[in-house]
Amino acid sequence: MKIGFIGAGKVGFSLGKYFSENNIDISGFYSRNYESAKEAADFTGSFPYDNTSDLINDSDAIFITVPDGQIKKVFEELPADSLTGKMICHCSGAMTAEEAFPDISDDNAYGFSIHPLFPISSKYESYKELKNAFFCLEGSLEKIDLWSELLSGMGNNVKVISDSNKVQYHAACAIASNLVCALIDESASLMENCGFTYGESLKALSPLVLCNVKNILDRDPVSALTGPVERNDIETVRKHLECIKDLNDKEIYISASKKLISLAQKKHPENDYSDMKDLLK
Numbered sequence: 001m002k003i004g005f006i007g008a009g010k011v012g013f014s015l016g017k018y019f020s021e022n023n024i025d026i027s028g029f030y031s032r033n034y035e036s037a038k039e040a041a042d043f044t045g046s047f048p049y050d051n052t053s054d055l056i057n058d059s060d061a062i063f064i065t066v067p068d069g070q071i072k073k074v075f076e077e078l079p080a081d082s083l084t085g086k087m088i089c090h091c092s093g094a095m096t097a098e099e100a101f102p103d104i105s106d107d108n109a110y111g112f113s114i115h116p117l118f119p120i121s122s123k124y125e126s127y128k129e130l131k132n133a134f135f136c137l138e139g140s141l142e143k144i145d146l147w148s149e150l151l152s153g154m155g156n157n158v159k160v161i162s163d164s165n166k167v168q169y170h171a172a173c174a175i176a177s178n179l180v181c182a183l184i185d186e187s188a189s190l191m192e193n194c195g196f197t198y199g200e201s202l203k204a205l206s207p208l209v210l211c212n213v214k215n216i217l218d219r220d221p222v223s224a225l226t227g228p229v230e231r232n233d234i235e236t237v238r239k240h241l242e243c244i245k246d247l248n249d250k251e252i253y254i255s256a257s258k259k260l261i262s263l264a265q266k267k268h269p270e271n272d273y274s275d276m277k278d279l280l281k
C-alpha cells in the first residue's frame with residue numbers, strides 16, 4: 001500500500017516519517033504551500049506534489065492532515081473521478097469519518113478517522129515517539145481491519161470504535177488532558193496567594209502531580225486516592241471551601257470532590273460519607 005498526505009504540518013511529517021521508517025511506502029505530500037510539501041518529502045524520502053490529482057493517482061490511501069476546520073473542504077475539493085477504490089483518512093479526534101467525508105461511498109471510496117491519541121508537537125522529532133501512541137480508529141467497516149493490522153503490526157495499540165461514540169471518546173480525551181490544565185492552574189494560583197511565584201508553585205507541585213498520575217495509571221483512581229475526602233475529614237474540606245474565594249474555583253472543587261466521594265466509598269465501603277455529601281451539596 002502507498003500512502004500520500006495532504007497537509008504537510010506536524011502530523012503529516014510525523015506519520016509520514018513513522019510509516020516510512022516502518023517500511024510502508026509513502027508516495028509524497030501536497031500542501032497549501034509547496035515549500036512545506038517539499039520539506040516533508042525531503043524528510044520522508046518521498047515526492048512533493050503541486051496538485052492533488054497526481055498525488056491521489058500515485059497513492060492507495062490519502063491522509064488529509066490539515067487543521068480540523070479544513071478537512072471537509074479539502075475533501076470536497078478533491079477530484080471525485082480519481083477517488084474510486086481509494087482510502088481517505090483524517091486524524092481528527094473530534095470528527096467522524098462520515099462527518100469529514102460525507103457520501104464518500106458515492107465515489108466508491110472508503111473513509112476513516114485514524115486518531116493518534118498523542119501530542120505531536122514537532123515536525124522533526126515527534127515521529128520518534130509514535131511507537132508509544134495509541135490509535136483510535138473509526139470508519140468504513142469493509143476495510144478498517146486493514147488499518148488495525150497495519151498499526152498493530154508496527155507495535156501500536158489500536159481500538160476501533162463506532163461513529164456514534166466518537167464525540168464521547170473525544171470528550172474523554174479532553175477531560176484527561178485539557179481539564180487537568182485547569183486544575184493545575186487553579187492549584188498554582190492558590191499557591192501564589194501563599195507567596196509562591198507561579199513558576200515556584202509548578203516546581204513544588206511537580207513531584208506530587210507526577211507521582212499521583214503514575215499511581216492512578218499504574219493502579220487505578222480508587223487505589224491512588226488519598227486526601228481529606230477519602231479520609232472523611234469534614235473539617236478540613238470545610239476549611240478548604242472557606243478559603244477558596246473565587247466562585248468558579250469553588251464550584252470546581254465541589255464538583256470534583258462529589259465525584260471523589262463515590263471513589264472513596266468504593267475504597268472504604270464501611271465508611272458513611274453522608275455528612276461529607278451534605279457539606280458539598
Ligand SMILES: NC(=O)c1ccc[n+]([C@@H]2O[C@H](COP(=O)([O-])OP(=O)(O)OC[C@H]3O[C@@H](n4cnc5c(N)ncnc54)[C@H](OP(=O)(O)O)[C@@H]3O)[C@@H](O)[C@H]2O)c1
Pocket residue numbers: 006007008009010011012030031032033034036037065066067068070074090091092093115116117118119120121
Ligand atoms: N498535533 C497533534 O498533537 C495532533 C494529535 C492528534 C491529531 N491531530 C490532528 O491532526 C490534524 C493535523 O494537525 P497538525 O497538528 O499536524 O496541524 P498543523 O501542524 O497546523 O499542520 C496542518 C498543515 O496543513 C496545511 N494546510 C492547511 N490548510 C490546508 C489546505 N486547505 N490544503 C492543504 N494543506 C493545508 C498547512 O500546511 P502549509 O505549511 O502548506 O500551510 C499546515 O502545515 C488535525 O486534524 C488534528 O486534529 C493533531
